[in-house]
Amino acid sequence: xxxxxxxxxxxxxxxxxxxxxxxxxxxxxxxxxxxxxxxxxxxxxxxxxxxxxxxxxxxxxxxxxxxxxxxxxxxxxxxxxxxxxxxxxxxxxxxxxxxxxxxxxxxxxxxxxxxxxxxxxxxxxxxxxxxxxxxxxxxxxxxxxxxxxxxxxxxxxxxxxxxxxxxxxxxxxxxxxxxxxxxxxxxxxxxxxxxxxxxxxxxxxxxxxxxxxxxxxxxxxxxxxxxxxxxxxxxxxxxxxxxxxxxxxxxxxxxxxxxxxxxxxxxxxxxxxxxxxxxxxxxxxxxxxxxxxxxxxxxxxxxxxxxxxxxx
Amino acid sequence: xxxxxxxxxxxxxxxxxxxxxxxxxxxxxxxxxxxxxxxxxxxxxxxxxxxxxxxxxxxxxxxxxxxxxxxxxxxxxxxxxxxxxxxxxxxxxxxxxxxxxxxxxxxxxxxxxxxxxxxxxxxxxxxxxxxxxxxxxxxxxxxxxxxxxxxxxxxxxxxxxxxxxxxxxxxxxxxxxxxxxxxxxxxxxxxxxxxxxxxxxxxxxxxxxxxxxxxxxxxxxxxxxxxxx
Numbered sequence: 001x002x003x004x005x006x007x008x009x010x011x012x013x014x015x016x017x018x019x020x021x022x023x024x025x026x027x028x029x030x031x032x033x034x035x036x037x038x039x040x041x042x043x044x045x046x047x048x049x050x051x052x053x054x055x056x057x058x059x060x061x062x063x064x065x066x067x068x069x070x071x072x073x074x075x076x077x078x079x080x081x082x083x084x085x086x087x088x089x090x091x092x093x094x095x096x097x098x099x100x101x102x103x104x105x106x107x108x109x110x111x112x113x114x115x116x117x118x119x120x121x122x123x124x125x126x127x128x129x130x131x132x133x134x135x136x137x138x139x140x141x142x143x144x145x146x147x148x149x150x151x152x153x154x155x156x157x158x159x160x161x162x163x164x165x166x167x168x169x170x171x172x173x174x175x176x177x178x179x180x181x182x183x184x185x186x187x188x189x190x191x192x193x194x195x196x197x198x199x200x201x202x203x204x205x206x207x208x209x210x211x212x213x214x215x216x217x218x219x220x221x222x223x224x225x226x227x228x229x230x231x232x233x234x235x236x237x238x239x240x241x242x243x244x245x246x247x248x249x250x251x252x253x254x255x256x257x258x259x260x261x262x263x264x265x266x267x268x269x270x271x272x273x274x275x276x277x278x279x280x281x282x283x284x285x286x287x288x289x290x291x292x293x294x295x296x297x298x299x300x301x302x303x304x305x306x307x308x309x310x311x312x
Numbered sequence: 313x314x315x316x317x318x319x320x321x322x323x324x325x326x327x328x329x330x331x332x333x334x335x336x337x338x339x340x341x342x343x344x345x346x347x348x349x350x351x352x353x354x355x356x357x358x359x360x361x362x363x364x365x366x367x368x369x370x371x372x373x374x375x376x377x378x379x380x381x382x383x384x385x386x387x388x389x390x391x392x393x394x395x396x397x398x399x400x401x402x403x404x405x406x407x408x409x410x411x412x413x414x415x416x417x418x419x420x421x422x423x424x425x426x427x428x429x430x431x432x433x434x435x436x437x438x439x440x441x442x443x444x445x446x447x448x449x450x451x452x453x454x455x456x457x458x459x460x461x462x463x464x465x466x467x468x469x470x471x472x473x474x475x476x477x478x479x480x481x482x483x484x485x486x487x488x489x490x491x492x493x494x495x496x497x498x499x500x501x502x503x504x505x506x507x508x509x510x511x512x513x514x515x516x517x518x519x520x521x522x523x524x525x526x527x528x529x530x531x532x533x534x535x536x537x538x539x540x541x
Contacts, residue, residue, distance in 0.1 A: 018430055025415065025431040034468040039418040067418075302418070307428030 001303055004116045004123040008134040008175040013155070013182050020142050021152040022299035023292070029066060030295065039306050040069035046099040047073045048090070049126070050081070050106045055266055055290055056126050056136070060103045063297035069305070072099070087111060091118040101305055104128070122304040130169050130197075130230070136265055137175035139296040141183055143285050144220055146292070147261050157184035162214045163205075164190045165224035165246055165273050168197050169231070172265045173224055177205050190214045192246065194235040211246055215255040222263040223248055223274045239272055249275040253283070261285050351508070355497055355520035360480065363496035364393070367478050368400035370494050375445050380473065382441055383411035385449045386462055387432030392513035393480060394449040410437035414448070414469075419461040436469060446472040447494075451509040453479040456490035481520055483507050 001015045011019075029035055045064040049057050057073070064071045074094075076082070081090060087106075094102055101122045104112045109129030116123040127133040144156060161180050167173045167189050180187050187205035189196065200207055208214055215221065226242065236242045248262065256262075262274075262284045270276045279286060355363070372378045378401050385394030391413040398411035415432035417423075448462050459477060466475060478494035483501040501507060501522065508521040 022431050025433065028434060032469060036468070037418040038464070039423065303428045305428075306418075306423055308424060308426050 003304065004112075004125075005134050005300055005304065006112050006116060006123065006125045007132045008137045008179040008182075009132075011134070011179065011182065016138070016141070016179060016182060017153065017155065019138055019296065019299045019303060020145060022303060023138075023142055023295040024152050026298045026302070027292070027295040029298075030291070036066055036068060038068050039302055040064065040067040043069045043100040043305055044098055045069045045071050045101045045103065045301065045305075046094050046097075047071065047126075048094065048102050048104045049074065050076045050104075050111075051127070053105055053126070055293065056105065056133075059290070059293040060124075060126060060135075060297050060301075062294045063301055064101075066294070066298055067301055067306075069100075069301070072097070087115065088118055091115050095119045095121075101301065124300060124304065127171050129171065130174070131171050132175045133171040133265075134175050134179070135293070135297055135300055136172050137179040138300070139289060139293040140172075140176055140222065140263060140265070141179055142296050143263065143289050143292050144180075144185075144261070147285060147288075148219070148259075155183040156180060159185045159219045160188070160217055161185050161220040161222060162188045162190050162218040163222045163224065164211060164214075164248070166195050166226050166235075167191045167200075167224065168195045168235070169227040170224045173222075176222065177203050181205065185220075188214055188218070190246070192236055192242070211248075211252065212255065215252060216257065218256060219260050220263060221248065221256065221260065222265075223268075225265070225267065226269055226272055243272050247271075247273050247275065248278050250277050253278050253281065256283075263289060265289070351521040351523040353519055354499060354507075354522050355481070357518035360496070360518045360520065363480065364396055365400055367494045367496060368397050368404065371397065371447060371476075371478065372401060372404060374476075374493070375447075378405060378409060380444050381409060381447060382437055382439075382444045382472075383409065383447050383449055383478075384414040384436070384441075384462075384466075385411070386458060387413055387415050389451040389509055389511050389514055390449045391433075392511050393451060393478075394447075395513075397447075397449060397478065410439055412436050414462055414465055416458060416461040416465050419464045421457055421461065434465075441466065441470040441472045443471075443473050445474045445476065447476045447478050449478045451480050451511075452507050453477070453482045453490075453492050453495075454485055454507075456486045456488035459490050460488050480509060481507055 002010055029037060047057055047060055061071050099121045101124060102115060102119055103124045103126050104115055105126040106128050109131035111128050112123050112125040125132055125134055141156065144159065148159060163173050163176060177187050181204040189205055189207050190211050193209060196207065262278060264274055264286050266286060268274055268279055270279060278284065375381050383394040383398050385391035394411045398409045401409045412435040413433050415434045417429060417431050446466060450458060463475065466472060476493040479492045480496040481499050482492055482495045483499045485503055504525045506523045506525055508523060510517050510519045512518050
């Protein structure tokens with residue numbers, strides 16, 4: 001595994017399975033009376049979030065603390081960034097403070113990659129623009145593997161995953177396409193043509209515009225959030241119309257095979273891409289995804305920071 | 313990452329319970345090619361069988377019927393050994409004995425000397441370890457550092473009444489004040505030698521081998537399973 005985790009596409013199948021298998025063991029720590037391991041004692045993890053986040057930041061913080069690392073949360077609001085400090089100067093400041101890992105979220109695609117060139121510690125991408133969010137993809141793969149009863153060492157061969165909605169603005173979709181394909185799943189993207197990126201033909205997945213046709217052929221449906229904050233053009237006529245054609249409601253839920261599960265990376269727009277009853281149904285893994293996120297991020301932090309510093 | 317080689321130059325005081333031969337990075341059982349000298353068999357299958365039977369009886373005797381005993385094997389090879397001991401005690405006492413596994417990777421004191429490695433399973437029996445006599449089971453006792461890590465790991469799982477240690481081979485060269493309560497065989501070794509334990513469950517056969525390390529090789533002291541020493 002590399003020293004940094006910038007993109008799911010950088011992972012080999014062996015690396016990805018190592019993360020999932022490690023997470024499987026670490027998940028048991030959550031069931032113990034003492035939910036803490038001494039492994040990263042004396043290491044410092046900086047959460048550097050240039051964009052708002054609830055679950056990812058808290059999840060990384062919980063993961064680092066369960067491994068006994070010291071955590072510094074760097075919120076951009078109230079920091080020198082609002083005075084005009086550049087990413088590089090911020091990075092050098094963190095470097096001088098001795099950060100062993102920097103967990104970074106930034107609105108610009110590629111920011112974590114740039115950061116990795118400036119700091120000595122490991123850089124973990126917690127979402128950059130519309131590019132990637134690799135730990136989300138890892139936790140989604142972990143959740144799918146668990147829900148379908150597959151254990152350590154097993155991949156996702158033969159499972160059909162449909163990723164539905166705002167693919168254009170979604171870093172979650174991008175990371176998932178690469179990772180799930182790597183793990184042997186068949187990935188299909190379902191979205192209105194306006195919400196698909198150009199050059200989609202190069203992605204290792206199929207594309208369709210018809211949710212109704214895709215559902216009976218899906219073991220996993222992953223609903224994406226409509227990212228209104230990133231929409232600078234009219235991608236669809238109205239939210240109501242989008243919801244009618246691409247939202248997952250109870251009627252559509254019944255079109256799924258019996259074993260199929262419904263995922264959402266959160267935060268949800270209830271009533272837009274996913275109906276409230278679907279989000280709260282037993283098929284939904286949304287709460288599990290959050291719990292699994294801590295285990296997967298513990299695995300990533302351990303594998304990047306737990307060993308020899310020069311581990312490559 | 314988990315399968316990369318050692319850092320160069322065996323760090324003083326970090327040696328471990330030699331389990332596999334030098335240069336053998338995986339956890340599986342493929343025997344490493346003999347270096348310059350052929351390995352010597354120090355325990356054969358029948359002797360391992362007898363040693364385990366004796367240890368089982370000693371555990372029953374020392375714990376007065378093994379009523380509150382939980383056996384925890386340290387991965388990789390301590391786990392099948394714990395299962396075998398549990399079987400034997402069950403045969404004698406006529407009731408099932410709880411047993412499981414305790415991975416110590418996250419508690420090791422040499423994590424930063426090697427690339428991060430994958431984890432072994434930790435499976436504690438449902439009844440837990442509080443108030444029980446926990447017998448830790450491992451294949452080779454060497455520096456004692458694995459056992460120290462295991463004691464730390466136990467501490468986070470509960471508060472046993474007592475902790476004891478059973479090992480198939482004690483090869484000496486302790487670096488910590490730790491001793492075994494039950495020993496299959498005391499094996500005087502040189503630190504240049506490597507003790508390899510093979511078990512049917514992990515390696516396809518039962519044997520304990522002693523391999524002299526070629527003298528041109530730097531002293532790589534065990535732990536070559538990539539996960540424990």
